Amino acid sequence: MAIVWPLAHVLLGIDAQSLSVLARGTTWVLLGRTVALGLGVTAATAVFGIPLGAVFARARIPARRWWMAIHALPLFLSPFIVALGWFHLLGERGLAGSVRTSALFFGPAGVMLVLTTAFTPVVTALTMLGITGLDPSIEEAALLVARPWRVLAHVLVPAVRSRIAVAALIVFSLTLSEVGVPMFLRVPVYGAAVFARLGGVDFAPGEAASLGLPMIVLGLVLIALERALAPSSGSLRFRWQARSPLDFGAGPLAMAAAAGLVAAFPLFALAARAVPGVGRCWSWTGSSLVNSLAVSGAAAAMTMSIALFAGHALARGSVWASAMDRVAATGFFLPSAVLGSGIIAAWNHPATQVLYGSLAIIIVGFVARYTALGLRIVAASIANTSRAYEDAASVAGAGYFRRLSRIVAPMHARELVVAMGITLVFCLRDLETAVLFYPPGGETLTVRIFTLEANGPSSVVAALALLQVILTLAVVSIGAIVLRSLP
Secondary structure (H helix, E strand, C coil): CCCHHHHHHHHHCCCCCHHHHHHCHHHHHHHHHHHHHHHHHHHHHHHHHHHHHHHHHHECCCCHHHHHHHHHHHHHCCHHHHHHHHHHHHCCCCCCCCHHHHHHHCCHHHHHHHHHHHHHHHHHHHHHHHHHCCCHHHHHHHHCCCCHHHHHHHHHHHHCHHHHHHHHHHHHHHHHHCCHHHHHCCCCCHHHHHHHCCCHHHCCHHHHHHHHHHHHHHHHHHHHHHHHHCCCCCCCCCCCCCCCCECCCCHHHHHHHHHHHHHHHHHHHHHHHHHHHHHHHHHHHCCHHHHHHHHHHHHHHHHHHHHHHHHHHHHCCCHHHHHHHHHHHHHHHCCHHHHHHHHHHHHCCHHHHHHHCCCHHHHHHHHHHHHHHHHHHHHHHHHCCCCHHHHHHHHCCCCHHHHHHHHHHHHCHHHHHHHHHHHHHHHHHCCCCHHHHCCCCCCCHHHHHHHHCCCCCHHHHHHHHHHHHHHHHHHHHHHHHHHHHCC
16 A cells, blocks of 8 residues: 555556656656666676675675674665765865865766765675575585685676676665755756655646656566566575685775775764764754654564565465565665655545654655565565474464464564664665655654755754764664674
8 A cells, every 4th residue: 555555646647738748858868867877876886896795705804894884884874964974075175175076076976976885885785695695515616626716706706696686776776766965966867857846836746747657667677677686595694604704815804994984984074074063963953853763663663564474475475475575676666756756646635634744654655665675584584494383383273473473583583673674774864755745843864954954054964964873873783782682
């Protein structure tokens, strides 16, 4: 209901007059530029992320976990926060900025820089998890006849190409959905055109729906590619590998340090700019911090519950769960501007104002967008375990809910925590979904920062962005502690 109902309203909102927007050449030029931007960011993240994922998985790197955590931090933040950090570093008045760097930053090169920094960890993480999950005998056999670098490049990385392909699709999809960074850096993109039709003097929901048509087609293509490329087998492990790392010399440490510094520099610049505004930060926060925690926590809890039931059914070959998985993937791969316009059309009516006028509408939007993440994680974990335990319990008389709560959930507690944590972080970092339909007084912290950026004191905006970083670090740290306590 959270995805199909809004999409149906997108299609129902299209009429002959609004379709004229698709007859304009500028529309297709803008779409072409946006797709080109997505391909460029995807290629850049692959160039940096695949080698990093490979060395993080198998190389001997001092303080490897810390370097990986620093490298991955931008993924847990809204790309708009990362853009603010780079702005305070490379902008005209930035720590390392000048008129020339500012002119270069405010353009497609700046968007490429910010989104590559933000999304490279997607490729790194899936490459690393894929290699970590490989059968150790593959690597051991290859090491008998080849050196470690050759084994890594010609055996281990090719063996996880399906996961790398899925990572590329995720990056491409996230880039298409991104609106905040291009708007901040004054680069026109297709999603912003849809966004513009849903507010201000250009309010034209019919044109927004018509503009969504090509994006829906593009989203369906991405889903088809994901179905074709996704690995049908293989484990998805969230435990650090027990195997001894390989010795590649000093190269991996240099790569890890460079990746960590690229991620850390803009955040240091953001922190430096935030110092004068820290004292006034709290009075500008309003209820946005509480709103962020409330809606993100509720959406993550709902997603984890759905993931347990639907992920278990999907792993056991259920037809309805397979259909639900496709619908959930639609919500994730569709650009958020299209999904948001559908949610507005579906729920902005007098009869549904109780939902649309409250924080519940943001929860609906988050569940629609991020359920696929939790569902896939839980399903991949359950699919790689034997169903003999459940069969034995069933023979002993245990019903479905008892088997699920007493056997499946405890066995996959780590993956359930990971699913909830990732969903929570993605909800906290979300800007593009919530900004379209948040109720009065219901803005999240990212929306608050985005709306204040144009007219608020820059030091206060930087302090609020730093607060978002601290909030994310706190959530990730709590998740890591919970994971460490589980068997």
